[in-house]
Amino acid sequence: MKLTTRKIVITAVLAAISILLGVTRLGYIPVPNVAGNATIMGVPVYIGAVLEGWPVGLILGFIFGLSSFLGATVPMFKDPIVSILPRLLIGITPYLAYIAVRKKNEILAYGLAGLVGSVSNTVFVVGAIILRGYFTFHQMLVVIPQAIAEAILSVILTVAVCAAWNRVQIGSGRSKISNVTD
Amino acid sequence: MESIISIEELAFEYLDGNLVLKDVSLDIAKGSYVALLGANGSGKSTLARHVNGILVPKSGRVQVAGMDTQDDAKKMEIRKLVGMVFQHPDNQIVATTVEDDVAFGLENFNVAPKVIEERVTWALRETGLSAVRKRPPHLLSGGQKQRLAIAGALAMQQQVLVLDEATSMLDAKGRDDVLQMVRHLHQNGTTIITVTHHMEEVLEADQVVVLNQGMVVMTGTPREIFRNSRRLRQLNLDVPAIAQVSAKLHEVLPAVSADAITPEELMTDLAALSTRPNHGKAASNTDLCDDDPTANDEIIQMQDVSHVYLQGTPLEHHALRRADLTLRSGEALAIVGATGSGKSTVMQHLNGIYRPQRGTVWAVDVDLGSPHANIAKVRQEIGMLFQNPEDQLFEQLVGDDVAYGPLQMRMDLKEVRRRVRWALEMVGLDFDTFKDRPVFALSGGEKRRAALAGVLALRPKVLVLDEPTAGLDPRSASDLLDRLRHLKKEEDVSIVFVTHNIEEVLNLADRVIIMHDGQTKGTYSIEQIMDGPSLLLDHGFEAPPILVLQQMLREQGFGSVFGRTPDEVSDMILQSLGLASPKDADVLAEEGL
């Protein structure tokens, strides 16, 4: 794993955003069910994986997991097997999704990376919770609404940020006011 | 002299086919002090980054002490020799404490821990940061951060130091300190290359290089360069106010040297003239007083306001101790003061971003202290532009960003479009060209204008502007000031603005508030300021040379010289000598002659 200065710094600033979204709670969107909040703290991981490759995704996943472990007030997330281990993978899956589709359509690839990242986060973490015996599979079905909310937000954010950074045009490239005339 | 940096026919492009540097050749002698001048985007930073091999030429050659920067094996050698400090201190601080950050560069060069310790201590002492040695960088003021960035370079004790607008975030006092430090280094044999928009810094140099669109267009001593004031202004560059006056006088009075750059020099020339000032004929003073006596209704009133940041945490900070401010309808009010004196904090009270913790703020007939205040009305009628607004464009397309405010007000899309068109045109951006332009494709100056358009689109009665011209090149800055003056006059918009530049105060404001250490130290009319620069000196400001000159002139019997701009002043000098001023070539062209 060879890290360039650029990869180091980009990983660091994305990690900073992930931590910031966590501590200020701006990364949480309240979802009215027992499981609490949908979170966009994973988005920096998916963006890092798309922009700089899987090693960056792996490191960011680890840092995301670490900050989620350190900051957790929910008992089951104070378990490194639930909060850290699954997160090591969530930077790798979006990268694979991205390179698989990149050739066909750049924007689609960003979106898919966001989707795959978010879904793998849900699946791996829920898997770990079940594996550790906190809840059963049926009980974990309550997280579905929030998983959907997370997936949608992850797609939007990953596409918007990666496209703006790589200067790829999204949509018509026309502003809202261009659709009306004086 | 032995040359330490030699640049031969350097060309460079970031993107294919878009040459940012074209054929630059330059020799920098060991131990010299070089100032690099040029408008925004002329390629100064790009050139500076070639000096330590961060960028390598596309064609041509850059050599540092005989080593080619293209040679990868020499890279560390070169970086060991050449230190660099950049404009935004926040983007160059790496570590979580001050001392660790200073040590960062030394660690990279494998300096022994004992030596690192000594150098860090020394560099912190030189920059006056010893007291904050263990503090995390985010708790430093802007000026301290900038000094930290300089300390990091200082600790390396390199032979060449490149400063790329390294003092842009400092106030006059802080800049003076840094200049002193740099002068000291230069005297001890360090080669200095400085990129700057500030004239005092250019005057320090012994060689000036002017860049324009990637080419070296002028070189010489500061004096030789400033003599060519017309050419400099064509290149969007600033000319010291006194040099502007002397150049203009020189056209009519060849006996006045065009070289004068300090008030003293110009006075000597004027005193030696055969024509004497005409004491009797006082120029009319009325055009100075655009203080409209009818415009007396108060639109914002702030009384005895104080503000504490982060109350109840270990970082609690008493930023504002007592602030009083009155804004009259239709006037322009300037706020000046050292960094950290609380200017931005005051500004953010004016449209209800912060509510008064103590004291009262009334704005557009709303009491901002009341929890039920109609904040929506205040925010709509008082438009606010924050410090560095180019970072606050949050939509992807210019049109969408300008439309943000009106859309929040749920306006009809057609009306929104009309507003956006008006706002963009008001700031001098063509609606059809810019409405679908991605924000990233704007230059710094265009971003600043787009941000202003976003505020104007709400059609505010009052504009609150926090350092609107900071970081712009002189031409863009004066263009922005012209547009503000127009808004004030034609659209009857009242303006409050913060600036570090007294010349801008003279240019736009009717009254000025001086702030010091969290307190407002009184409001003065511009006439009061012009009458006696000592007023400024008393508050720790340097009096701008143009005011010093006028005071000297009045003492010498040029009784009627009261001007705000170099043009006005030179016209008045000529008038009081009984001479007519020549029309500027630019003006003639505009008038179609």
Add this chain to the structure above:
Amino acid sequence: MAEDFELLRYITIGQYLPGESIVHRLDPAVKLLSAIIVILTVAFLNAYLPNITAFVLILGLVALSGVPIGYGLSGLRPAIWFIFALLILELLFSPVKGVVLWSYSFLHISQYSLRLTVTSLLRLIDFILLISVFTLTTRTNDVTRAMERVSKPLQYLKIPTRELALIMTIALRFVPTFAMEMERLMKAQASRGGGLTKVAKWNIVAQARARLPLVIPLFLIALRRAEDLVVAMESRGYVPNQKRTMYREYHLAVRDWVALAVVVVVSAGLILI
């Protein structure tokens, strides 16, 4: 309600409680390694006895460090009802194993669920206290350097530990900076009539949508800053994967070895009982 723009309020990174206790004086790397060992041990304790023993020992450590226990637990306060609700859920809905102690239609409290609930509560408090003691008695720059030293053996697995520590350093350095950046974006939007506080708390779609114009520019600002920082670091001679000296030298004292030995023995003991 007036808006709150003071994001810095939430950032507790870099908070240090000055003191002279033995915990303060221990070598940061020893503290970090010990914390990792203890956390991993406690994470795998299932029975009542070792969990309670560990809890008591950690309370002892808090007392030794001089960190006020209320301060150490202050992170819990806002979440207390939520945690309570979760524990109840865990108690009632966890897989039914062992003797059923109480049941009412589909709700069951079994030996297993009771134990799970008690141990997870203890573990939560254990970890929060442990982390508080560690961060409040160690300066941030020592923390990141400790990470570097503790992970050093991983270099043999070709893991770039020094670079990883630098990533942590830069990340921690930039969290407060980005907080202020975010604050400025929020203020700029508020003064143009927008903002988060205008949005109803439970309107998920609106909540999500109001965050987009804050979060997207934040990412772009951060990436732009990253580009500048790369240039600044390279100018200062930084080359990754290369030998660098360390400004701060650390030497382990006898107390450090003793502390480490105690931690290893106690952990082994907890696993065995």
